[in-house]
Amino acid sequence: MTICLPHVKNVTNFLIGGKMQYIKILAIAVVFFGFANVSSAQVTASHNVTIVVPTVNLISVSGDVTITVGAPAGAGSDFTDGTASGSYSVTTNESGQKITAQLSADYASGITLSASLSSIGGGTAAASTPLSTVAADLLTGMNAVSDTGTISYVASATAAAAANGAGETRAVTYTLTS
Amino acid sequence: MRIYTLIIPAVLIISASSFAPQRANGQLYFGTTGGNVTLQVGQPVAAGLDPTPAESSSSGLFWILSPVLTSKIIVTSVAPGQSFQLFLSASNISSGNSAGEVQLTDGMLPADLVVNVRRLGLFGSATLNYRAEAPAELGNSASQGDDVHTVIFTWTAQ
Numbered sequence: 001m002t003i004c005l006p007h008v009k010n011v012t013n014f015l016i017g018g019k020m021q022y023i024k025i026l027a028i029a030v031v032f033f034g035f036a037n038v039s040s041a042q043v044t045a046s047h048n049v050t051i052v053v054p055t056v057n058l059i060s061v062s063g064d065v066t067i068t069v070g071a072p073a074g075a076g077s078d079f080t081d082g083t084a085s086g087s088y089s090v091t092t093n094e095s096g097q098k099i100t101a102q103l104s105a106d107y108a109s110g111i112t113l114s115a116s117l118s119s120i121g122g123g124t125a126a127a128s129t130p131l132s133t134v135a136a137d138l139l140t141g142m143n144a145v146s147d148t149g150t151i152s153y154v155a156s157a158t159a160a161a162a163a164n165g166a167g168e169t170r171a172v173t174y175t176l177t178s
Numbered sequence: 179m180r181i182y183t184l185i186i187p188a189v190l191i192i193s194a195s196s197f198a199p200q201r202a203n204g205q206l207y208f209g210t211t212g213g214n215v216t217l218q219v220g221q222p223v224a225a226g227l228d229p230t231p232a233e234s235s236s237s238g239l240f241w242i243l244s245p246v247l248t249s250k251i252i253v254t255s256v257a258p259g260q261s262f263q264l265f266l267s268a269s270n271i272s273s274g275n276s277a278g279e280v281q282l283t284d285g286m287l288p289a290d291l292v293v294n295v296r297r298l299g300l301f302g303s304a305t306l307n308y309r310a311e312a313p314a315e316l317g318n319s320a321s322q323g324d325d326v327h328t329v330i331f332t333w334t335a336q
Binding site: 042043044045046047048049050051052053054055056058059060089090091092093094095143144145146147148 | 206208209210212213214215216217218219220221222224225226227228229232237239261262264282308310312313314315316317318319320321324325326327328329330331332333334
């Protein structure tokens with residue numbers, strides 16, 4: 001137990017004054033409490049800190065894509081596939097999520113757009129999958145992750161597909177879901 | 179006169195023990211201010227990025243009458259089932275130096291938070307700066323529950 005000398009001095013001067021009294025008080029205090037081992041003096045204080053983390057599920061894709069299929073290799077042959085790529089980004093802090101994709105409307109008869117995703121979050125990527133107005137699983141079994149992957153598109157057209165001028169535009173919607 | 183020599187030490191003891199903060203050797207008063215802290219991690223700025231860290235400087239430490247000429251404050255944490263990341267540093271220290279940022283983990287060994295605390299005046303204080311991070315792979319509170327740290331500060335001789 002340590003005694004703070006300046007503090008004691010102030011109080012004693014205030015109450016009784018006199019140097020002798022001050023010395024007496026110090027002597028008694030030392031008897032009461034002994035000399036302090038200040039090197040081992042420790043005091044603790046504490047409080048609680050709580051961390052709250054919301055559920056996060058975000059997905060975004062890169063900009064628009066235009067794909068031009070190539071001319072058939074010969075009469076009666078299908079058009080040569082056209083390819084393009086994009087990227088997608090995901091943040092999810094839930095496990096077991098998947099990504100689906102679907103078209104806003106089907107392309108004209110004979111034209112098919114297929115897509116595949118590179119794997120992120122340890123998910124299982126499906127092979128290049130023809131897209132339609134029904135959602136198709138492109139990546140399943142994802143773990144919680146924040147990352148960016150690649151989208152690979154393949155556009156194909158049969159020999160029966162009609163020329164479509166400037167092209168047909170469809171929205172491809174990607175959904176991150178459980 | 180003899181009566182005063184008995185009363186005054188007793189008065190000193192009683193007055194000292196009436197302070198809420200803890201004390202050591204009848205002369206150090208050491209405690210936290212601002213109460214408990216809650217850190218709410220935010221949504222990511224964009225997909226592909228981790229959730230936004232949460233920060234708080236709403237709490238602090240204060241002390242009255244350092245018992246030794248040079249002291250330090252060390253910190254540890256108890257957080258059973260900890261899932262997320264918590265960091266702490268001290269600033270606005272009235273008499274001492276920050277030991278830098280400390281990552282608080284459950285059952286960690288005590289780490290220096292403030293060093294070279296000198297007995298320059300009767301009172302001293304410091305601001306506590308907390309930062310919580312929850313990279314996506316660490317999950318969320320809905321599945322794992324909130325992290326609750328009991329952060330323990332110890333004043334000790336340096």
